[in-house]
Structures are given as C-alpha cells and as structure tokens.
Amino acid sequence: MDGVFNALYQFQVSFSLLLLSAIGLAVIFGMMGVINLAHGEFMMLGAYITTIAGTNGAPLALAMLLGALGVGLFGAVMEIVVVRRLYGRLLDTVAATWAVGLILSQGTLILTGPSMQGISSPFGSFSVGATSYSWYRVALGLVSVALLIGLYLLFMKTKYGLRARATIQNPSIARALGVDTPRMYTITFALGSALAGLAGGLFAPTATIVPFFGVNYIVEAFVTVIVGGANALVGTPIAAALLGAVNAALGTEFGLYIGRVGLLLTTIVIIRVLPDGISGLIDRWRMRPTDSRSGR
Amino acid sequence: MAIADAATVTMLDVSGITAGYGRTMIVRDVSLAMRRGEIVAIVGRNGVGKTTLMQAIIGLLPLAKGNIALDGKAISTAPANERARLGIGYVPQGRGVFPGLTVEENLEMGELINVRAGVTRPLDIAFQYFPRLAERRSQRAGTLSGGEQAMLAIGRVLVGQPSLMLLDEPSEGLQPNLVQQIGDDILRINAELGTTVLFVEQNIELVMHLAQRGYVMDKGAVSAELGGAAVTSQETLIRYLSV
Ligand SMILES: Nc1ncnc2c1ncn2[C@@H]1O[C@H](COP(=O)(O)OP(=O)(O)OP(=O)(O)O)[C@@H](O)[C@H]1O
Ligand SMILES: [Mg+2]
Numbered sequence: 165m166d167g168v169f170n171a172l173y174q175f176q177v178s179f180s181l182l183l184l185s186a187i188g189l190a191v192i193f194g195m196m197g198v199i200n201l202a203h204g205e206f207m208m209l210g211a212y213i214t215t216i217a218g219t220n221g222a223p224l225a226l227a228m229l230l231g232a233l234g235v236g237l238f239g240a241v242m243e244i245v246v247v248r249r250l251y252g253r254l255l256d257t258v259a260a261t262w263a264v265g266l267i268l269s270q271g272t273l274i275l276t277g278p279s280m281q282g283i284s285s286p287f288g289s290f291s292v293g294a295t296s297y298s299w300y301r302v303a304l305g306l307v308s309v310a311l312l313i314g315l316y317l318l319f320m321k322t323k324y325g326l327r328a329r330a331t332i333q334n335p336s337i338a339r340a341l342g343v344d345t346p347r348m349y350t351i352t353f354a355l356g357s358a359l360a361g362l363a364g365g366l367f368a369p370t371a372t373i374v375p376f377f378g379v380n381y382i383v384e385a386f387v388t389v390i391v392g393g394a395n396a397l398v399g400t401p402i403a404a405a406l407l408g409a410v411n412a413a414l415g416t417e418f419g420l421y422i423g424r425v426g427l428l429l430t431t432i433v434i435i436r437v438l439p440d441g442i443s444g445l446i447d448r449w450r451m452r453p454t455d456s457r458s459g460r
Numbered sequence: 461m462a463i464a465d466a467a468t469v470t471m472l473d474v475s476g477i478t479a480g481y482g483r484t485m486i487v488r489d490v491s492l493a494m495r496r497g498e499i500v501a502i503v504g505r506n507g508v509g510k511t512t513l514m515q516a517i518i519g520l521l522p523l524a525k526g527n528i529a530l531d532g533k534a535i536s537t538a539p540a541n542e543r544a545r546l547g548i549g550y551v552p553q554g555r556g557v558f559p560g561l562t563v564e565e566n567l568e569m570g571e572l573i574n575v576r577a578g579v580t581r582p583l584d585i586a587f588q589y590f591p592r593l594a595e596r597r598s599q600r601a602g603t604l605s606g607g608e609q610a611m612l613a614i615g616r617v618l619v620g621q622p623s624l625m626l627l628d629e630p631s632e633g634l635q636p637n638l639v640q641q642i643g644d645d646i647l648r649i650n651a652e653l654g655t656t657v658l659f660v661e662q663n664i665e666l667v668m669h670l671a672q673r674g675y676v677m678d679k680g681a682v683s684a685e686l687g688g689a690a691v692t693s694q695e696t697l698i699r700y701l702s703v
C-alpha cells in the first residue's frame with residue numbers, strides 16, 4: 165500500500181515537473197512554430213520576480229502571479245521588438261531567442277550576484293508509512309491539472325482560442341477574414357511567456373534561486389515538447405504523463421541519474437517512431453477519412 | 461452634390477493598381493469599378509493574374525501603384541483584416557476552409573467581416589442558404605466533400621453579411637449540377653441580401669448564369685470590358701477563354 169502511494173506520488177511529481185516546464189514552450193511552438201530558446205531564462209525570470217515579491221511581503225500566490233505577468237509582459241515586448249521580424253526563419257528565431265536568453269541570465273548575474281535568498285516551500289509535509297512527502301509537491305500536481313483545464317477552455321471555448329487556432333492553420337485566410345494576426349502572435353507569445361514565468365515561480369520555493377535556474381528544467385521542457393508534438397493541448401499532457409511514468413519508475417528504482425537517462429532514451433525511441441510526436445499521430449487519426457452516412 | 465452621388469453609386473473603385481510578389485509585378489495598371497448590388501465577372505486564361513488581382517483587392521498583397529476605394533473611402537494601405545472588417549468577404553481559390561476546425565467554428569470565423577456595420581450576425585444565415593452545413597456543423601471541415609467545402613467557404617463570409625463578396629473560381633472542382641446550384645445560391649444572396657459580387661471564373665456556363673457584365677484579363681492587365689450582351693454570349697466568352 166505504501167509502495168503504491170509512493171509510486172503515485174513520484175509519478176505526479178515527475179508529471180507536474182515535465183508539464184509545467186514544457187507548457188509555455190509548447191504553446192509558443194505549437195501555436196506559432198517558434199522555438200523559444202530563452203524559455204529557461206523566462207522561467208528563471210519568473211522565479212526571480214516571485215522570490216523578490218515573496219521576500220518583500222507579497223503572499224506567495226500573488227508573488228507567483230506577478231512572476232507570470234512580468235514575464236508575459238516581457239514576452240509581448242520581445243515578440244514586437246525581435247521575434248516578429250523573424251517569422252518563417254526558424255534558425256534566425258532560434259539564434260535571436262538564444263541571445264535574449266544569454267542576456268537575461270548574464271544580466272541577472274551582474275545585477276543580483278550568483279545567488280539569491282530563496283523562499284521556503286509552504287504547506288509542510290505529511291507521512292505515509294515511514295516516508296515523508298511534501299504537500300507543496302502535491303499542490304503542484306493539482307495546479308498542473310487546473311492549468312491544463314484552463315488552457316483547454318481558453319483555446320477551445322473562447323473567441324481568442326478559435327482565432328488562434330485558425331491563425332496557426334492558415335494565417336493569410338484568417339487575416340482576410342478580419343483577424344489581426346500580428347496581434348494574435350503577440351498575445352500568444354505573451355501567453356507562452358507568462359506560462360514559463362508561472363512555472364518558474366511555482367518551482368522557486370523548491371529550488372535555489374540562481375541566474376542559471378532555467379538549466380535545471382530546459383531538458384525536461386524540450387523532451388516533453390518534442391515527444392508531445394505541435395499540439396500543446398493534447399500532446400504535452402500525454403507526453404508529460406508518459407515520460408513522467410518512465411522517469412518516476414526508473415528514478416524510484418535506480419536513482420535520479422538513471423531516471424533521466426530513461427527519459428532521454430524514451431524520447432529518442434518515440435521520435436524515431438513518431439517524428440511529429442504524439443499529437444501528430446492523434447491529428448492524423450482525427451483527420452482520417454470518415455463517412456458519417458454509412459455509420460462506420 | 462455630384463461627388464456624394466458618385467460615392468454612393470460606386471462601391472468598389474480600383475484605379476490603376478499594380479501588384480505582385482516581391483519584385484515581380486503580375487497585375488499591371490488594372491482599373492475596375494463596381495456599383496452597389498452588381499454581379500461582375502473577371503475572366504481570363506490560367507496564370508494571367510486573376511487570383512493576384514483578388515489578393516491585391518482584399519489586401520493580402522501590397523499595391524506597388526494605384527488606389528482602391530470602398531464606398532468612397534481609400535483602403536489602399538489598410539491591411540486585409542481591416543478591409544474585411546469594412547465589409548469585404550473574400551472566398552479564396554481552393555476555398556481556404558480551416559481543415560482542423562469544425563464547420564461551426566469555420567462559420568464563426570466569418571463574424572469579424574463587416575463588423576464595422578455593427579449588426580448581429582447569427583450563424584443561421586449560412587444554414588439558411590446552405591442547409592447541408594447545419595447537418596454537418598460539428599464535423600471537421602477537412603473531412604467535407606469538395607462541394608460542401610465550397611458551400612462552407614461562401615457560408616463563412618455570409619455570416620458577416622459582407623457588402624462586397626469576392627469569389628475566386630467558385631466552380632473549381634465541382635460537378636456541373638453543383639456549379640448550377642452554387643450559381644443559384646449566389647444569385648439568391650445577391651437578390652435577397654443586396655450583396656455586391658465580384659467573381660473570377662473560367663466556367664463559361666457560370667459566367668453566363670451570373671454575370672451582369674465583366675472584365676477580361678490577359679497578361680496581368682484588363683484587355684477588354686464585357687457588357688451585358690457579351691457576358692451572356694457563349695461565343696464571345698469562348699473566344700476570350702480559349703488558348
Ligand atoms: N506566391 C507567388 N509567388 C510568385 N509568383 C506567383 C505566386 N503566385 C502566383 N504567382 C505567379 O503569378 C502569375 C499569376 O498567377 P495567378 O494565380 O494570379 O493567376 P490566375 O489567373 O489566378 O490563374 P488560375 O486561373 O490558374 O488560377 C503566375 O505566373 C504565377 O506563377
Ligand atoms: Mg487563380
């Protein structure tokens with residue numbers, strides 16, 4: 165019984181780590197086809213804003229919200245100033261966003277020094293059998309699920325979501341139907357950035373606050389997005405669950421290092437079989453020819 | 461006084477426009493004018509620049525020269541999304557439905573058209589003209605038949621109740637009976653909603669069925685204007701369209 169609980173706990177820890185790390189990257193990649201190499205630094209920025217707000221007396225939830233808003237705003241400006249000029253030039257956006265990331269981490273190092281006093285993780289711990297668990301890690305799992313539901317509603321049930329999905333499918337037709345597509349891109353990039361900032365803020369109480377904070381999550385973020393494919397709503401959660409299961413199973417049995425190796429090996433196998441990721445497979449299945457009249 | 465009259469009579473005024481891709485100019489010095497409620501055809505052989513002209517009118521391609529006015533208001537530099545909001549409903553060649561969106565979602569995408577007019581815009585108007593779309597409202601557009609996609613593309617702009625509809629080869633890929641039916645639908649839309657229609661077409665029957673007058677394009681320019689008699693004469697049309 166304790167073993168089962170432990171396995172479930174470890175799974176949801178891995179799942180939420182992968183999902184939260186990846187979701188902002190996945191939204192920007194999936195909705196815009198842009199690979200944001202500053203993603204890790206956006207998470208770092210979120211962690212710093214959250215920590216600074218938290219140590220200055222803001223309630224933790226508010227501090228995290230400020231982290232998300234701050235990074236979202238930064239993302240909006242970056243889209244207008246840098247990314248917008250490079251659409252359709254994948255390698256150029258990769259280089260430009262990488263450069264922004266470097267400026268952010270080096271700038272933070274210069275401004276705040278090699279590390280910052282962190283905030284402690286709230287809610288305390290509980291025990292099942294002889295093992296002690298963190299309530300905060302459980303909360304991260306719940307936040308991940310809530311975030312997914314929120315994003316699903318945003319993209320599937322709002323006008324913004326509809327127009328964003330239309331824009332990714334055919335930007336010129338969307339534009340000819342009245343959609344201000346440049347503005348859609350700015351909003352979407354800001355949304356992905358805010359999600360990165362939120363993830364950074366959520367992880368801040370569990371990590372040391374250093375300018376290279378993002379490095380701890382960037383591998384997880386990228387493997388999840390690659391395995392998930394271009395559809396952030398469908399692919400990312402499934403990939404996070406799949407990779408989370410592998411990572412947790414191996415990690416509990418053989419330690420963190422083997423858990424991480426397993427993550428990468430699983431990724432390699434999956435992209436070998438499914439070059440466009442899990443959501444590519446699902447999209448092909450959903451677009452299969454059907455004939456509703458014959459009732460097949 | 462005379463100016464005000466002219467502005468209300470001429471709804472679309474394209475004067476001397478030149479447009480193309482990058483540095484290659486395809487459409488050269490094209491002028492055309494439409495009165496409110498007219499149905500006008502643009503005919504011409506493959507590759508003469510008909511689609512390029514339509515894209516320049518809706519604003520997907522910038523003008524190198526010339527001017528476009530809608531209801532007396534210059535729109536030459538307005539982006540496509542702004543022109544749509546001012547009342548132009550564009551149905552591109554090949555339909556341009558969003559394959560991954562449902563029929564209903566595709567129709568909702570027409571809501572921004574003519575949004576400046578401020579009328580309410582229920583999706584029902586599309587179902588009224590194309591009842592088949594109602595049966596398929598939650599089906600993904602990519603899985604519709606060619607005829608249904610043609611209806612969806614027209615229904616989608618209809619939702620916005622455009623003052624001007626631009627149709628680029630509505631008959632393309634359709635069986636003769638469907639061409640006839642789409643033609644009837646366009647006539648009904650024009651008669652009942654007062655929508656002005658500018659359409660590109662190579663199907664002679666459809667041109668004869670719909671057009672009140674027309675323009676012939678050749679090598680990116682208007683080479684002839686066709687009056688009411690010419691657009692209903694099969695011989696004349698064959699002469700302009702044959703290779
Ligand atoms: N995106 C593009 N980039 C460069 N050249 C283009 C592009 N699209 C079209 N052209 C060229 O412009 C010319 C006119 O093309 P356009 O599509 O306007 O012709 P059309 O009259 O609509 O032909 P069709 O009857 O076959 O649809 C062609 O020579 C074509 O090769
Ligand atoms: Mg064409």
